Amino acid sequence: MSKSGFPDGATLVFGGSGGIGQGVALEFARAGVPVAVGYRSKADVAQRVADQIREEGVNASTHQVDVTDAAQVKATLVAAIEAHGRVHTIVWAAGPFVNQLHISEMSRDDWRRAIDVEVMGFFNAAKAALPHLRASGGGSFVTLGSAGHLRWPDRDGLSVAPKATNESLVKGLAREEGRHNIRANSILVGVIEAGMFPQLLEQGQFNQKWIDETMTMLALKRWGKPEEIGRAAVFLASDNAAYITGQQLNVSGGYGI
Template identity: 85%
Template structure:
């Protein structure tokens, strides 16, 4: 057990090359936890993140997979275990880039892609990790959900709705797997200065009216930062949250108040 409350082994971050995933990976490294950085196509980004982690003296590895393919996800889990001896934490930060569209404007293809990556992908990760967690004496799942679960954000349904399925699965994991010392919790993510938000902003999908209205709804008058999410993930995965499972931690700046 390290000084920050983690056993030997690594945190496996699915979506570790994404804007939020990078922040999560770095915060685990700051807690002295080795990191397995999962990615789909951004090998250069994943290697850069792993390099930054190694520069701090913490072990890191990179692993490529299409999360919609169960065999590839299982191979990543096995490779991470081989590299680090154990995986004690799985963080689900993977997700497709989704455009802001009203439900009436979504296409079946939009919906199918969101479900395949967010929901089927997370299920694949859970199925792969559970036997290892049980055999290792326990483990922790942390998913990145959405602040939209408490207050629906117009046009963000392709992100919010699939994540809602994962929220239910998190509770099921917590209920069924707690007897094996397996915990599962989620972080409700607000507007963060990383990931999709800067891209959507640059594309003009958020206008000044949206920015002003959203800021008015925040109790903390700023956008979140990747480290805000990363620190929450580290807490939920650590022994500091050893009696916390099946819960949602809202990191939204008070968006839902």
């Protein structure tokens, strides 16, 4: 185990070009961990993130992948292993842009897309990674869930409900794969000043009333930062959390308490 609390090898971040995923990737780099940046369409952003990772003195690679395609996910894992020798951590930060809709307003296509990316995507990643993690002596899954699992946020169901399935899968992975020294944990993500939230604000999908009401539900009276999610992910994946598995770490400023 290196000084960073990680074995040799890399973290593979699915959704590494997203607003929060970027912050997660950079925090692993700051912890001395090489990063394989998975992205779907934002090649320029992924390359910029990789350059920032290299500025921290560690290796980086970029990998275009449609997570709904199991073959592409498997190929991405193979490429990340070739680039870094080993992948010890899988961070699931991928997810589609979802509009804020009440359940009654969602279309079947909206629902299917959310499930395909969030649920099938994470399943594809887990299936691809498990043989490698077992063969290399263990590893860790860290998923980005939602603080909405603890208190339903109206109109955010296309994000929260699929992620709830992944919460269950995380517990299953922790239970079934612990004998192989594979851990799985999730981060319940609150309102973060990155990713979808600024875009939804700009589009007017959140009005001042929503902002005021949400702020009253926060113990810490500010929005979160992507690096705060990243630091939680680094902790959960590191040897500092070696006896922690199947758990949720709520990083949401005390949302809903």
